[in-house]
Amino acid sequence: MxxxxxxxxDDPTFNAVLSRALTRRGYAVSSATKAEQALSAARAQPPGAVVLDLNLGSSSGLxxxxxxxxxxxxxxxxxxTGYASIATAVEAIKLGATQYFAKPIEVEAIVAVFDAPEEFEEAGEGEVPSDPLSVGRLEWEHIQRVLHEHEGNISATARALKMHRRTLxxxxxKRPLKA
Amino acid sequence: MxxxxxxxxDDPTFNAVLSRALTRRGYAVSSATKAEQALSAARAQPPGAVVLDLNLGSSSGLxxxxxxxxxxxxxxxxxxTGYASIATAVEAIKLGATQYFAKPIEVEAIVAVFDAPEEFEEAGEGEVPSDPLSVGRLEWEHIQRVLHEHEGNISATARALKMHRRTLxxxxxKRPLKA
DNA sequence: CGCCTGCTGCGTCATTCTGTCGCAGCAGGC
DNA sequence: GCCTGCTGCGACAGAATGACGCAGCAGGCG
Structure with a gap:
């Protein structure tokens, strides 16, 4: 089946490219660029799998x-997501997402999630890295965590971090650096 | 209660410092540096909360x-963990961890997880930490920890942090910034 | 003992980033 | 309608960074 x-x-070009790649691999694909449109599509035809970006214009994919x-x-x-962080990864998984990837990612990694058997706890992909985070990446994760705790309020986050709002x-x- | x-x-100094901070905030604390020791301690006295590093000598905290x-x-x-990644964050939460943080982090953020009411799915997390580390302080502590792990070798530390040696x-x- | 490798301290320069200032618009509360 | 706070963003002076590289030291090795 x-x-x-x-x-x-929210990027129609990204939707088209990914849709084509998934169709080529035997999946039936539909796409949406807005939150409401996505929910309508899901009600019309409940999906077996979803690829969900976090930035959807004014709303959050979470x-x-x-x-x-x-x-x-x-x-x-x-x-x-192109703006991946540990804070949003933790929240996404707790909300019920199966997996969380930073863009760019190979299509094979996405379809591996679709095709995996139930309860594949020991995927082995969670190897503890041997290198520490770079300073830039640690800063990004810290900022994202504090921003998350302030519910997206940039002014409050800047004050908490004692950083100028413009700088924040x-x-x-910016796209976050690779880890 | x-x-x-x-x-x-696995770092006894870290255990001691964190244990003291938690004891000061009213928790009963015990610690372990090895996996087997941790499980024995848990069986002897089932904990209400655990702070778990991922690098435990040869074994993984996961x-x-x-x-x-x-x-x-x-x-x-x-x-x-001092070796954070999105992949291990995803795996940890799926395995049943309540939260995942990159080191260094303020103790308040840790105890906020202990004290949060059940099922706080939404981002507020019960309470916002009053005073997160500033970005400068975060960077300083991260650098110091990695430098320590490289036994004072500045060249190796710079490479691990993907930072230019001159910059490091x-x-x-400089003097470390105030938090 | 000389050679090699890696580490270290540090000056210099072009480029990038930051702090600051502040404009303008929006949202929500009263 | 007014006020407050949040937000996006451009511009500018000063600070920081990445890059380059010199010079010296330490340790290992033949």
Missing amino acids: TIHVLVID QLIRPLLDIAPECRIVVL QRKLA | TIHVLVID QLIRPLLDIAPECRIVVL QRKLA
Whole structure:
């Protein structure tokens, strides 16, 4: 039976490229660029798997996880984001996502999640790294954690970190460094 | 009723410092530096909370999560590691850890996890830490820890941190910033 | 003992980042 | 409608960084 995958990303080009790659690998694919559109699509045809970006214009992909699981409790949600952080990874998994990846990532890694058997706890992918985080990456993770605790309030986060708001905004606007 | 916290880290100095900080905040604390010792301690006195490092000599702290939850199903496990990655964060939460933090982190963030009400899925996490580390202080402590692990070798530390050696030397030459 | 490798301290320069200032618009509360 | 706080962002002076590289030292090895 063909798995139906719903791809949710605010970038139509990204949706098209990923959809094509998944179709080529035998999946039935649909896509959405907005939160409401995604939920409507899921209700119309409950997906077996979802690829979910976190930046969806003004809303956060995190807020879609529970509604998606309400509609399709067995579906596997792979979170994919260009602004990956440990804080949002922890929250996504607790909300019920199956996996969380930083962009860019190979399509094979995504489909491996779809095809994995139930309860694959010992995936081995969670090797503890041998290198510590770089200073830039540690800063990014720290900022993201404090921002998360302040519920996205940039002014409050800047005050808590004793950093100028302008500087914080510049840092947040950049893609995070590779670990 | 006093919460009993088990601190598991291979660095005895870190154990002592964190144990003292937690004792000062009203917790009953015990600690272990090895996996087997940790499990024995947990069986002897099932903890209400655990602070768990991932690097435990030759073994991984990830492998302790399930056994610890078998012994004390309700306990909250906070993973704390100097070698953080999104992949191990995902795996830790799936294995049943309550939270995952990169070192260094303020003690308040750890105890906020212990004290949070059940099922705090939304981002507020019960309470916002009053005073997170500033970015400068975070960087200083991270550098010091990695330098210590490289036994004072500045060149190796710079490589591990992916930082230019000149820059590291300038940073080390400065007084550490106030938190 | 000379050679080699790696570590270390440090000056210099072009580039990048930061702190500061502040404008303008939006949202929410009263 | 007013006020407060948040937000995005441009511009500028000063600080920091990455890069380069010199010079000296220590330890290992033949």
